Amino acid sequence: MNTFTEFRQDTTRVSDGITCQNDSYDRATMARGRKMRMLLVHNRYQQPGGEDMVFDAEAALLAKHGHAVEHLIFDNDAIVPQRSALDSVRLAGAVVWSHQGYEAVRKTIRAFRPDVVHFHNTFPLVSPAGYYAARAERVPVVQTLHNFRLLCANGLFYRDGHICEDCLGKVVPTPGIVHACYRRSRTATGATVAMLTAHRALRTWTRLVDCYIVLGEFARQKFIEGGLPATKIVVKPNFVPDPSCGNGRGQYALFVGRLSPEKGIGTLLQAWQRLGETIPLKIVGDGPLAADVADAQRQVPGIEWLGRLAPAATTAAMQDAALLIFPSEWYEAGLARTILESFAAGTPVVTPRLGTMRDLIHEGETGLHFRAGDPDDLARVVADAFSRPDALARMRGQARAEFDAHYTAEENYHHLMEIYRGVTRKEHNRSTSYSEPIHGTNTEYTSV
Numbered sequence: 331m332n333t334f335t336e337f338r339q340d341t342t343r344v345s346d347g348i349t350c351q352n353d354s355y356d357r358a359t360m361a362r363g364r365k366m367r368m369l370l371v372h373n374r375y376q377q378p379g380g381e382d383m384v385f386d387a388e389a390a391l392l393a394k395h396g397h398a399v400e401h402l403i404f405d406n407d408a409i410v411p412q413r414s415a416l417d418s419v420r421l422a423g424a425v426v427w428s429h430q431g432y433e434a435v436r437k438t439i440r441a442f443r444p445d446v447v448h449f450h451n452t453f454p455l456v457s458p459a460g461y462y463a464a465r466a467e468r469v470p471v472v473q474t475l476h477n478f479r480l481l482c483a484n485g486l487f488y489r490d491g492h493i494c495e496d497c498l499g500k501v502v503p504t505p506g507i508v509h510a511c512y513r514r515s516r517t518a519t520g521a522t523v524a525m526l527t528a529h530r531a532l533r534t535w536t537r538l539v540d541c542y543i544v545l546g547e548f549a550r551q552k553f554i555e556g557g558l559p560a561t562k563i564v565v566k567p568n569f570v571p572d573p574s575c576g577n578g579r580g581q582y583a584l585f586v587g588r589l590s591p592e593k594g595i596g597t598l599l600q601a602w603q604r605l606g607e608t609i610p611l612k613i614v615g616d617g618p619l620a621a622d623v624a625d626a627q628r629q630v631p632g633i634e635w636l637g638r639l640a641p642a643a644t645t646a647a648m649q650d651a652a653l654l655i656f657p658s659e660w661y662e663a664g665l666a667r668t669i670l671e672s673f674a675a676g677t678p679v680v681t682p683r684l685g686t687m688r689d690l691i692h693e694g695e696t697g698l699h700f701r702a703g704d705p706d707d708l709a710r711v712v713a714d715a716f717s718r719p720d721a722l723a724r725m726r727g728q729a730r731a732e733f734d735a736h737y738t739a740e741e742n743y744h745h746l747m748e749i750y751r752g753v754t755r756k757e758h759n760r761s762t763s764y765s766e767p768i769h770g771t772n773t774e775y776t777s778v
Contacts, residue, residue, distance in 0.1 A: 545665035576649020589617030594657030600705035606632035661685030
């Protein structure tokens with residue numbers, strides 16, 4: 331184990347001497363008559379976020395339904411902040427191809443013998459080498475795309491306060507290096523760009539992954555525009571627990587989230603300079619713009635900053651709110667759980683007409699839209715909504731109905747199982763029709 335990478339496996343291992351039988355036909359046929367076996371692979375972030383929550387929630391959901399679920403977890407806390415120059419070079423190389431990631435995935439497959447390997451985040455410690463390990467063992471691969479990392483070095487399509495697609499469609503995304511988009515470092519961005527470029531050349535993205543899960547139709551279209559094969563991309567939104575529907579009697583607007591520029595905090599605070607004396611705003615969260623929010627609380631009547639709250643307290647605030655304000659100024663590839671939680675509470679949502687949010691919110695039914703980054707338009711939309719309590723009450727019912735139809739745990743489980751069954755059938759057909767070389771050149775898809 332070197333100084334900057336480690337992984338954790340959550341269940342007891344059998345002996346290293348076990349070998350995989352590579353019997354894809356047995357895997358496909360048995361999966362139809364028994365509970366499936368899933369290996370879930372995830373690289374956790376140093377600051378826990380939505381991707382970690384989705385990984386944990388899906389793992390618990392599968393286990394609840396009686397499936398054998400194995401976790402292979404890598405953790406960015408293992409990356410030593412003060413590294414030697416040699417360790418920094420090694421880490422950069424591992425971003426492109428992690429030998430440790432490859433060996434860990436392959437060893438776990440041989441021990442556990444899953445029907446499918448489902449990757450969530452592979453950056454930076456797993457790397458795309460994990461896909462090759464799964465293919466070597468003839469196990470189908472599913473990859474959830476929680477962000478735009480395959481198309482953009484920082485994964486956001488956002489820099490310097492605005493949407494940026496400079497790297498979209500480029501074989502070598504050099505603008506990311508020029509702008510130091512990842513961690514404000516040209517060196518770190520260069521390693522990310524090297525990973526993207528190398529695996530485009532190897533056609534890793536088009537050949538080694540059997541199915542990509544995206545969280546909304548907007549994200550699906552972006553990845554198709556970026557070169558991923560449309561036939562391999564399916565939309566499966568996240569899900570959230572059912573907290574029961576609230577009543578909105580608190581008669582306030584609510585923001586829940588990270589206090590950072592891309593979340594539209596500046597737009598929110600400017601809008602409440604126009605609304606503060608008439609409509610209360612409660613802000614839940616913390617982040618780099620916390621000082622700005624504290625200043626606004628002192629200067630603008632009606633703004634109350636609650637800081638971080640426990641999940642139960644956040645849910646209660648959402649149930650009592652008349653509206654949730656979600657003023658994000660980037661595309662939100664990850665289908666923000668906050669919006670789904672608001673639907674579950676029966677609370678309509680006000681968002682920009684931008685990215686995933688444009689499709690997620692049905693105007694006048696589950697919420698309202700305003701022009702992204704425009705505090706005057708946000709103030710207008712919120713004031714109009716509060717002036718029509720009957721319309722707000724109707725939207726509460728429709729927001730909850732949207733949750734019941736699309737974002738419950740059971741709906742998500744059935745969709746996820748359809749995806750797993752589909753890729754196991756595909757692996758069976760591939761194995762019985764021909765033996766595909768990992769480094770072969772024949773493919774039915776266009777390279778990214």
